[in-house]
Amino acid sequence: xxxxxxxxxxxxxxxxxxxxxxxxxxxxxxxxxPADVSIGKKASIIKxxxxxxxxADKITVGHVHMSGCTGCLVSFADNYEGLLTILDxxxxxxxxxxxxxxxxxxxxxxxxxxxxxxxxDHLSVEEIIETRKNAKIVxxxxxxxxxxxxxxxxxxxxxxQPQHExxxxxxxxxxxxxxxxxxxxxxxxxxxxxVMAYLLLKGNDEQKALAGAYLTPxxxxxxxxTQACGCDIMTQGINQGLCxxxxxxxxxxxxxxxxxxxxxxQIERDMCIKCGACYAQCPRSFFSFxxxxxYEGIMEAIDAAMEP
Amino acid sequence: xxxxxxxxxxxxxxxxPEILRKSQDGGxxxxxxxxxxxAGIIDGAIVAGQSEEPFKPEPMVATTREELLAARGTRYxxxxxxxxxxxxxxxxxxxxxxxVGTPCQMQALRKxxxxxxxxxxxxxxxxxxxxxxxxxxxxxxxxxQLVEDHGATALENVSKLDIGxxxxxxxxxxxxxxxxxxxxxxxxxxxxxxxxxxxxANLADISTGSVGTPDGWSTVFVRSGKGDDIxxxxxxxxxxxxxxxxxxxPGLELVTKLANDKVTKNQKYLESxxxxxxxxxxxxxxxx
Ligand SMILES: Cc1cc2nc3c(=O)[nH]c(=O)nc-3n(C[C@H](O)[C@H](O)[C@H](O)COP(=O)(O)OP(=O)(O)OC[C@H]3O[C@@H](n4cnc5c(N)ncnc54)[C@H](O)[C@@H]3O)c2cc1C
Ligand code: SF4
Ligand code: SF4
Ligand code: SF4
Numbered sequence: 001x002x003x004x005x006x007x008x009x010x011x012x013x014x015x016x017x018x019x020x021x022x023x024x025x026x027x028x029x030x031x032x033x034p035a036d037v038s039i040g041k042k043a044s045i046i047k048x049x050x051x052x053x054x055x056a057d058k059i060t061v062g063h064v065h066m067s068g069c070t071g072c073l074v075s076f077a078d079n080y081e082g083l084l085t086i087l088d089x090x091x092x093x094x095x096x097x098x099x100x101x102x103x104x105x106x107x108x109x110x111x112x113x114x115x116x117x118x119x120x121d122h123l124s125v126e127e128i129i130e131t132r133k134n135a136k137i138v139x140x141x142x143x144x145x146x147x148x149x150x151x152x153x154x155x156x157x158x159x160x161q162p163q164h165e166x167x168x169x170x171x172x173x174x175x176x177x178x179x180x181x182x183x184x185x186x187x188x189x190x191x192x193x194x195v196m197a198y199l200l201l202k203g204n205d206e207q208k209a210l211a212g213a214y215l216t217p218x219x220x221x222x223x224x225x226t227q228a229c230g231c232d233i234m235t236q237g238i239n240q241g242l243c244x245x246x247x248x249x250x251x252x253x254x255x256x257x258x259x260x261x262x263x264x265x266q267i268e269r270d271m272c273i274k275c276g277a278c279y280a281q282c283p284r285s286f287f288s289f290x291x292x293x294x295y296e297g298i299m300e301a302i303d304a305a306m307e308p
Numbered sequence: 309x310x311x312x313x314x315x316x317x318x319x320x321x322x323x324x325p326e327i328l329r330k331s332q333d334g335g336x337x338x339x340x341x342x343x344x345x346x347a348g349i350i351d352g353a354i355v356a357g358q359s360e361e362p363f364k365p366e367p368m369v370a371t372t373r374e375e376l377l378a379a380r381g382t383r384y385x386x387x388x389x390x391x392x393x394x395x396x397x398x399x400x401x402x403x404x405x406x407x408v409g410t411p412c413q414m415q416a417l418r419k420x421x422x423x424x425x426x427x428x429x430x431x432x433x434x435x436x437x438x439x440x441x442x443x444x445x446x447x448x449x450x451x452x453q454l455v456e457d458h459g460a461t462a463l464e465n466v467s468k469l470d471i472g473x474x475x476x477x478x479x480x481x482x483x484x485x486x487x488x489x490x491x492x493x494x495x496x497x498x499x500x501x502x503x504x505x506x507x508x509a510n511l512a513d514i515s516t517g518s519v520g521t522p523d524g525w526s527t528v529f530v531r532s533g534k535g536d537d538i539x540x541x542x543x544x545x546x547x548x549x550x551x552x553x554x555x556x557x558p559g560l561e562l563v564t565k566l567a568n569d570k571v572t573k574n575q576k577y578l579e580s581x582x583x584x585x586x587x588x589x590x591x592x593x594x595x596x
Contacts, residue, residue: 186428214422217596240592244445244500246416247367247391252426263386263447263498277426283416284500284594295418295511296532299431
């Protein structure tokens with residue numbers, strides 16, 4: 001309890017999220033247009049919220065906990081002071097069972113959903129439906145929400161809910177807008193999506209265009225389906241004549257199921273937990289020259305955005 | 309824009325005779341890393357080292373000058389250098405990472421920094437990415453086939469392999485030279501190279517290759533802010549001898565021509581994948 005309490009003060013000391021804030025309609029405060037600045041300039045790429053109206057430009061974010069291990073949330077928190085910057089400047093955490101005392105899923109701009117949905121548990125099903133209704137953007141955060149991940153291997157029989165045996169990625173029950181694959185998803189990938197979601201919702205036209213271009217591949221992943229496996233780099237990579245042996249897939253795999261043999265990935269299929277990281281990391285799964293050619297400017301912009 | 313963004317293009321070679329003795333061209337890659345290691349800009353670099361099999365590259369982390377020098381020279385086979393990009397920050401413990409790679413590996417690196425889906429805590433540890441020009445690459449078995457079958461030479465007797473002047477060159481330890489027309493090499497290229505739209509590593513901090521400059525020299529593009537900074541320091545430290553690129557033959561004209569050839573050819577192939585491989589079906593296009 002001690003840790004949770006101190007985390008809460010750490011996270012919410014400045015804005016009392018658990019308190020009255022949630023009743024306020026998100027977006028009811030008129031968002032001001034951030035100053036026109038071009039990507040790549042270190043100076044104020046993101047508009048600093050005004051002192052007297054500290055939340056005017058923020059987006060509202062919730063963490064919805066389905067059947068996941070909280071590793072995704074921990075990974076988000078592993079942005080350390082970056083998390084504080086995000087919560088300070090860009091996002092109000094309006095819902096997060098682990099950290100904030102809000103019981104019902106409120107309206108929000110972005111829902112980060114961790115975990116798959118246990119369909120033997122009615123509450124979970126109701127909550128994921130509620131999440132879709134209340135959130136403008138639903139992000140499947142991590143392998144379980146995107147693809148089932150380790151929960152694909154569930155077969156029930158665990159005390160004290162042995163009947164819980166059927167788990168589905170959230171995309172099998174609701175439309176999902178953005179995927180962040182991986183187990184756990186990385187702090188930096190979550191951070192980048194948060195910053196881009198902020199720019200998409202609150203940025204100027206140029207920033208919106210960039211954020212849209214950045215998020216498009218992750219939106220396409222969400223459209224592409226709810227199944228992932230190391231096999232994808234064979235079926236969608238090597239089989240399609242696209243693999244050039246860079247080794248990114250092997251580096252991305254959290255369980256070291258992939259080794260490079262004579263320049264091509266070799267997948268130990270029994271080890272694969274189906275997190276989707278390898279395929280999403282592969283430069284030949286998706287690659288946008290429009291986005292990646294601007295890597296210097298984008299990375300500088302994100303760094304600048306993360307300055308406290 | 310087939311040559312990508314760059315701040316300067318230069319003809320250069322290392323001033324270190326020891327590096328030049330076994331470097332592929334002007335020793336740019338090895339010299340850059342050796343200087344950066346010395347100056348504390350990198351803690352080490354992922355290079356294509358020599359494995360147990362002759363001319364089969366093996367991604368390795370070099371943290372000393374000796375290890376960097378041992379990896380000199382081009383190995384014309386796939387070296388999955390990105391496979392170490394996370395591990396280099398973990399069991400090797402590097403905070404400032406150097407990495408050398410082909411244009412596609414530079415693409416993988418930058419995608420990995422922008423979309424670090426499975427690359428936790430890696431993006432901001434990349435201190436120096438050196439790209440090498442690349443027309444195509446081969447699976448190791450393809451090199452075996454070319455050298456031992458077409459070239460009738462045992463790979464273990466080979467001292468250097470090179471592609472240049474329209475030929476695939478095999479130099480043996482005993483001084484013999486075998487040349488194969490590039491025509492016979494094409495079918496052994498890896499398929500993934502045929503959708504590649506980058507010849508000169510547009511996304512590297514600094515990229516280099518042999519084309520454009522005389523033997524023993526290299527063509528160098530200084531591209532990013534980081535690259536510019538490191539190049540200036542290396543020059544100030546006397547690491548390189550340079551010449552203006554327009555003072556050498558054949559210069560950027562040839563680089564541009566080859567880059568155009570590659571990109572045009574592969575763009576055409578990409579289009580054919582959309583229309584000519586089936587009826588109402590298309591092969592997947594990775595570039596969205
Ligand atoms: C497959 C391939 C195709 C190439 N095609 C061209 C071309 O068409 N035109 C052109 O001008 N240049 C090409 N090059 C680059 C050229 O052969 C030299 O590697 C480059 O000029 C660097 O020489 P250097 O003397 O500066 O480097 P050196 O100091 O000799 O160091 C070379 C560095 O490259 C690394 N390396 C060697 N093999 C590989 C590999 N397979 N993958 C990744 N890294 C490797 C080594 O680890 C070493 O660090 C190609 C290189 C490769 C690997
Ligand atoms: S092979 Fe590894 S990275 Fe790929 S889906 Fe399986 S566990 Fe994830
Ligand atoms: S990440 Fe690289 S090695 Fe792995 S499948 Fe993709 S292209 Fe091939
Ligand atoms: S041709 Fe392109 S895909 Fe092939 S090895 Fe060279 S850079 Fe990579």
